[in-house]
Amino acid sequence: MKILITGSSGQVGTNLCLTLLQKGNLVVGVDKRQNTWTDQIPTLQHNLAESMPNPAEIASIQPGFDRPDLVVHLAANAKVHELVKDPRRAHENTTITFHVLEYCRSQNLPIIFSSSREVYGRPTPPRVAEDTTDVFHILSPYAAYKMADEMLVYAYANCYDLKYLVFRLSNVYGRYDNDIERMTRVLHIFVDQMRRGEPVTIYGRSKMIDFTYVDDCINGLMLGIDKLFTGEVVNETFNLSSGSPATLVQLAETIAANLGVTPTIIDQPIQPGEINFYAADLTKAKTMLGYQPQVSFAEGIKRAIEWSLVWEKRPQTTVR
Numbered sequence: 001m002k003i004l005i006t007g008s009s010g011q012v013g014t015n016l017c018l019t020l021l022q023k024g025n026l027v028v029g030v031d032k033r034q035n036t037w038t039d040q041i042p043t044l045q046h047n048l049a050e051s052m053p054n055p056a057e058i059a060s061i062q063p064g065f066d067r068p069d070l071v072v073h074l075a076a077n078a079k080v081h082e083l084v085k086d087p088r089r090a091h092e093n094t095t096i097t098f099h100v101l102e103y104c105r106s107q108n109l110p111i112i113f114s115s116s117r118e119v120y121g122r123p124t125p126p127r128v129a130e131d132t133t134d135v136f137h138i139l140s141p142y143a144a145y146k147m148a149d150e151m152l153v154y155a156y157a158n159c160y161d162l163k164y165l166v167f168r169l170s171n172v173y174g175r176y177d178n179d180i181e182r183m184t185r186v187l188h189i190f191v192d193q194m195r196r197g198e199p200v201t202i203y204g205r206s207k208m209i210d211f212t213y214v215d216d217c218i219n220g221l222m223l224g225i226d227k228l229f230t231g232e233v234v235n236e237t238f239n240l241s242s243g244s245p246a247t248l249v250q251l252a253e254t255i256a257a258n259l260g261v262t263p264t265i266i267d268q269p270i271q272p273g274e275i276n277f278y279a280a281d282l283t284k285a286k287t288m289l290g291y292q293p294q295v296s297f298a299e300g301i302k303r304a305i306e307w308s309l310v311w312e313k314r315p316q317t318t319v320r
């Protein structure tokens, strides 16, 4: 398959592109940044908020890509808190999605779109199924524009016969996510603070999150790519997570156990824009895609810490 990936220099994009390449697919990534993890992904550096590159520009990176088979659209300003401070960046996400959708419309290409659990607004226990999005309780500009992105995808399907799958991701962690200068992710903040012997701050002691080890996320996306390409599953929206939520206190304690330290926890109230609870109902993904999360929370945290400790010992070059 020839697959165009937007946001290919990010965490999910890097993992997905490398997996697709390993399985013999052709890939072109489009991102406004060069990939800082690997030089294996053929990448067109381009700001999608301004425009979509034209087919000839994309084909200049990889022959045959004047018309790929499928697009995976991951590019976004993806940090809830940063977008609470600067909602224009959330607004920009929908401009990016519009450009990618117009490209898919003009080329008649199927698309996979990475949405977020944030579209559920203020979900309630025990489990959150796909048909329970709550537009009246959307908590942040990031969430509002993810919802708007989804609605654009559905509108293009209804108006222009666009073929799509939407995946609602949830707290993906693991390889290629520890560049905390670019993007603060809770796991690596905790790891860094504990290794320095500093206390960790938890915003929302009771907050429960469906953390997803990156390999499970990538497996789900790979199943989606396959089934959308063959036409077996079309125009559906799926939760994609581990389905085994944990609190931030459990996260801190699990990291501390792996590092062999005793954590000092400072409690703070939940931050504006944050969801307090999310546990995905994965029945639909399991039934229609054959998705089955494989990596437990304890095992995933162990792997993520091991990976980041090994990674930081590597010689640093401009391309990591």
Ligand SMILES: NC(=O)c1ccc[n+]([C@@H]2O[C@H](COP(=O)([O-])OP(=O)(O)OC[C@H]3O[C@@H](n4cnc5c(N)ncnc54)[C@H](O)[C@@H]3O)[C@@H](O)[C@H]2O)c1
Pocket (backbone or CB within 6 Å): 006, 007, 008, 009, 010, 011, 012, 013, 030, 031, 032, 033, 046, 047, 048, 049, 050, 073, 074, 075, 076, 077, 078, 096, 114, 115, 116, 117, 168, 169, 170, 171, 172, 173, 183
């Ligand atoms: N990782 C998660 O936990 C999670 C959870 C829910 C949803 N998502 C969604 O999944 C997608 C991928 O997430 P991620 O964690 O890999 O994020 P990321 O920030 O690591 O990657 C996003 C990539 O998009 C690129 N990008 C942003 N604006 C761009 C633009 N104008 N033009 C071109 N490229 C641009 C960035 O440079 C970055 O490389 C995002 O859409 C995100 O909202 C992720």
